[in-house]
Structure formats: C-alpha cells, structure tokens
Amino acid sequence: MENRRWRAHAEPSKYPPLANQRYYCVLVQYVETVSTGAMTDFVRSLDGGAVARKHFNFRLADTDTSLALTGYGKNGISPVAMTQALPVIMCAAITKLQPPVFWLGAGHVDYKLALPVQTFVDATGCMVADISVCS
Numbered sequence: 588m589e590n591r592r593w594r595a596h597a598e599p600s601k602y603p604p605l606a607n608q609r610y611y612c613v614l615v616q617y618v619e620t621v622s623t624g625a626m627t628d629f630v631r632s633l634d635g636g637a638v639a640r641k642h643f644n645f646r647l648a649d650t651d652t653s654l655a656l657t658g659y660g661k662n663g664i665s666p667v668a669m670t671q672a673l674p675v676i677m678c679a680a681i682t683k684l685q686p687p688v689f690w691l692g693a694g695h696v697d698y699k700l701a702l703p704v705q706t707f708v709d710a711t712g713c714m715v716a717d718i719s720v721c722s
Contacts, residue, residue: 588613589648605674606634612666612673616680619719629716662696675713682715
C-alpha cells in the first residue's frame with residue numbers, strides 16, 4: 588500500500604521507525620478488503636498521531652512500484668525476501684483463523700506458501716492490526 592499524501596518530514600528521527608512510511612506491505616485475507624480509514628488510524632497511532640490525518644491517503648501501489656519494492660510481480664507478491672525492507676501489517680482477522688495457518692504469495696502467481704500464523708508473526712515481527720472489512 589502507498590500513502591499517496593506522504594511527505595518527508597524535516598525531523599525523521601522524531602518518529603518511530605515504522606511510523607510515517609510511504610509504503611507498507613499489507614496482508615489481508617482474500618475474503619476481506621483493506622479499510623483505508625482503519626489503516627490510516629493504525630499508522631497514525633504508531634507515532635501518537637503526530638502526523639495530521641490530511642497527510643494520509645492509502646491506495647494500492649502501482650505495479651511497477653510494487654515490483655521495484657518487492658521484486659515480485661502482480662499477484663505473486665510475497666512479504667518474504669522483498670527487495671526492500673518494508674514494514675509489514677497483518678490484518679488481525681488472519682490471527683483468528685482455525686486452523687491457525689494462512690496462505691500467502693510465494694513470488695509467482697501460481698506459487699503459494701502455507702505458514703502457521705504465529706510462526707510468521709514471530710519470525711517477521713510484523714505488526715497486527717484490525718484494518719480489514721468483509722467484502
């Protein structure tokens with residue numbers, strides 16, 4: 588996801604490392620969609636709301652940008668071994684799956700990777716937030 592209203596701040600050290608990023612890798616179930624309002628609220632909470640709401644407008648990053656950031660093409664993007672380190676946000680609904688295993692992109696449209704949810708969270712240190720709604 589790209590914050591289309593992102594702007595660099597004069598004092599980047601003033602913000603926590605995961606706050607005020609232009610790009611985030613977001614994991615959401617196929618049966619849900621990202622709530623950009625909820626995502627804005629969550630990302631703003633990372634720095635205590637220091638950046639005004641008017642500086643947020645989350646949208647899918649375009650295909651070329653996604654490829655440059657992750658190294659993966661459309662429908663094959665994986666949060667594992669990305670070209671650039673991006674903060675990863677996992678939708679909280681994924682943590683409630685039974686059995687607690689989820690499937691994610693594995694670098695190619697036809698490849699998927701199944702992982703235990705908690706193993707992924709522990710290994711990646713991803714953030715978990717309630718940022719999705721049922722489609």
